[in-house]
Amino acid sequence: MLRLPPWRVTAPAVTPVTLAAAKQHLAVDHDEHDDRITLAIDAATAHLDGYAGILGRALVRQTWREHVAFWPAGRCVPLALAPVLSVASVTCRTAAGDQVTLPETAYRVLAEAGDPVLLISMTADLPTLERAPDAVTITYEAGYGDPADVPAPLRAAILMMVGDQYRFTETAALGVASAVPMSVTVDRLVAPFRRFRVS
Structure with missing residues (x-):
């Protein structure tokens, strides 16, 4: 199913890792490097979080919007971000x-397998859609919830990436031919949480 990319309506209010942590x-x-550390937290979080992140997941609670052009034959719409906390609305433009x-009774989210799918009831009366790539709009809240709800391996990975950025201020060290090595532990921590991109 050819889809427009989702877009974030509301960004998280906080990062999964605090400046103090x-x-x-x-x-x-000391407070001299607070701006530098905050920038590293933001960069590490962005590497993992949201549609542009490597995980295909939302971390802290945030709102996303997706579009589809038609009602799928099986009435199943895969959602790009996991985990899904709730669906705010499903709207459409008719022909x-x-x-x-x-109505909320016309759909539900199936997320047991880790890849959330919007299931539209087989008994729901669906209108004929306008011919447009954004004929159907799904708005939903994604993420684990609050920062404390983000799995510990992901928070640990962010801290390790912050440590790498704080220790190495450049991508190459003076007098060293190879690039500055980043922790392979980060890849091991995040690997179980990676999802395949919904297209």
């Missing part, structure tokens, strides 16, 4: 030009 991890007891919101 990162400073404790780095054994930094007559009307905007219709499906």
Whole structure:
């Protein structure tokens, strides 16, 4: 199913790792590098989080919107971000030009396998859609919840990436031919959480 990429409506209010936690991890007891450490937290989080992240997951609670062009034959719409906390709305534009919101009883999210799917009831009366790639709009809240709800391996990976960025200020060290090595532990920590991209 050819789909438009999802877009984030509401960004997380906080990062999975606080500045205080990162400073404790780095054994930094002064405020001189707070901006630098905060930038490292943001960069490490962005590497993992959201549609552009390597995991295909949302970490802290955030709102996403996706579009589909038609009702799938099996009435199953894979969602790009996991985990899904709730679906705010499913709306569509009809061939007559009307905007219709499906009742909450017309759909549910199946997420037991880790790849969330919006299941539209086989008994729901679905209108004929306008011919457009964004005829159906699905708005949902994704993420594990609050920072404390983000799995410990992912929070640990962020801290390790922050440590790498704090220790190495450049991508290559003076007098060393190879690039600065990053921790292979990060890859091992995040590997179980990687998802295949929904296309």
